Amino acid sequence: MANRAKPAFSTDKGLLQTPELYEYILETSVYPREPELLKELRAITLNHPRAFMATAPDAGQFMALILKLVNAKKTIEIGVFTGYSLLLTALTIPEGGKVMGLTVICITAIDIDRNAYEIGLPIIEKAGVEHKINFIESEALPALNQLLQDPKNRGTFDFGFVDADKINYANYHEKLLELLKPGGVVIYDNTLWGGSVAMPEVSVPESRLQTREVAIEFNKFLAADARVQISQIALGDGITICRRL
Template sequence: MFQVSGFEKFLPTPQEVRRVKILHWKAMEEVSNTDTAKKVLKPSKGLLQSEELYQYVLETSVYPREPEPLKELRDATANHPRASMATAPDAGQLMALLLKLVNAKKTIEIGVFTGYSLLLTALSLPDDGKIIAIDINRETYDIGLPFMRKAGVEHKIDFIESHALPVLDKLLEDRENEGSFDFAFVDADKDNYWNYHERLMRLLRVGGIVVYDNTLWGGTVVVPDESLVPEGMRFSRHHTIELNKSLAADPRIQSSLIPMGDGVTVCRRLY
């Protein structure tokens, strides 16, 4: 299995892990629980016209083709108090298609949670495929680990409990890693998305794909008055807006912002 060594000094302290989790969880709670959020944001996680239309997409297109291990993990995650952090199943279906289209064999995942997207990636890769999966919280990854073992794909996964930037920088110290990855998925701290992007543009091969999650940030990117945005969402809203502007202006990529899940931006490296 591919291993990254020498990053141990960058492991987050328990206090850092707790601080990041509190900030993220507070934002997720405000998405669904506050009166302001209910007034400003669409009720459907898919940002469609109605919850019924979103359910139609899931029941007609997604669930009939969802592998059983993914369904089991999705059901288990639904009981988690922060279940809204999981990858939307329709976005996951798109990712699985993209992985096959680029014949992905070597991938990176930044932000794992319970591992729905990680498991679907592992299921999509050939038996000798490899995933570097990075998250500061092994506790939630361990929720999904039994499902990965049951599916027989644990050997494809190199989970690293760490902040992501030091791991990416460590990868780039080895010139052989440049242009060697086929696919990346990013669903982590929004203020670092552009920092991840700059590094992934070196790690991905030409023609490789990176997918960014939450690029509509609950629909708050179009709220004209920030005072109407739940306080816990404002920091990441600002960074998401700036990311979207920067991606649209980046000549190194071909990209599409897709209104599914919480907004999914797909970028293909051109050079």
Template structure:
């Protein structure tokens, strides 16, 4: 089997690296579109490549998008655009993605591949704080209950604030997927055993996971793909 790039290498939470590699090589990579492979290779050269969506988690997201026939979506945290491109490839030709990120430079790293895939017309990239955009969307009552799907891979401290706004924007039966909800496995580690740079994210993630578990507005499933994703279906 082919060796993994660094950004794949640290994403898996399975029992062994060999088992994670088996999943990728057997089920994920053979079905990964060539443009996604290309963007993943570009992203692997970025010093913060671990921020990218893991390809196994991406495969699950694509399946969810198809299952609910998603057409209008929102993405908070774009980075180089792996999950954004994946979504754009999956939704219909007249589908629309509101994509929000503070950093336009990383988005532009992946933009040539997005253009190559001929899906740029589906994307409305907004360089901004996400909370500002979400509040602006909510000011227009036509946006409330109109989104089919949301993907959140951004600053963990604001996950609960994003959740409250997305709940209002999402239609009944719509889905939100949160990334990094197992935070490199540190959520199950004692704080003293956690690397210093991971401690703040660990605490925010633990708090958010508890919040989601008690939120009866959503049906949830926490899935150990990539760095952990939590799938939330609005009831």
């Protein structure tokens, strides 16, 4: 494995304890299957000062598999950043078709930072999938409440992905359970928070402490929620998959 080009992604993102093993997984199973436009967006995002916020490519590959397995057609994303997971979803799900001559929007994407979204927007446009996306520049809870005011949205979404402010994850979960259809799936990112959830508090960097506590409480909350089937997986920064029962 000598003389390899440095991957356009920080291997520190992974929870595997040897960077060499994580890099092996990326180079053997993830990068060879990653669409070129996603590689391009990942490389651009690496230059962003908050590049650590991007969806890990191994978690993204798993997400694409889940999208296919549940045959997702209508999805929602809370927390978009530069749009890696958004582009991945748009490339994975089918066209929405037309109703009364109007294109059906497949993906509702919510984020308070349109500037970050616009970094990836040219690549989304190049991919020819912008028409699948309804980007809503807003805090998530008001946008979710607005969606729920329309009875046609309740119980109609196939899939959700949440990678936003961790303190509101439980609040987002309650709203998403109203939006998801039975059997629908939502994935929460960063639920292991760099592995800090299992560290002694004295070993956790101060910058991670508050969100560590939030993650621990959210993980307990999901484990006790009889409305969903769950699985927590050490991909990227830890993801938890919930299937609405």
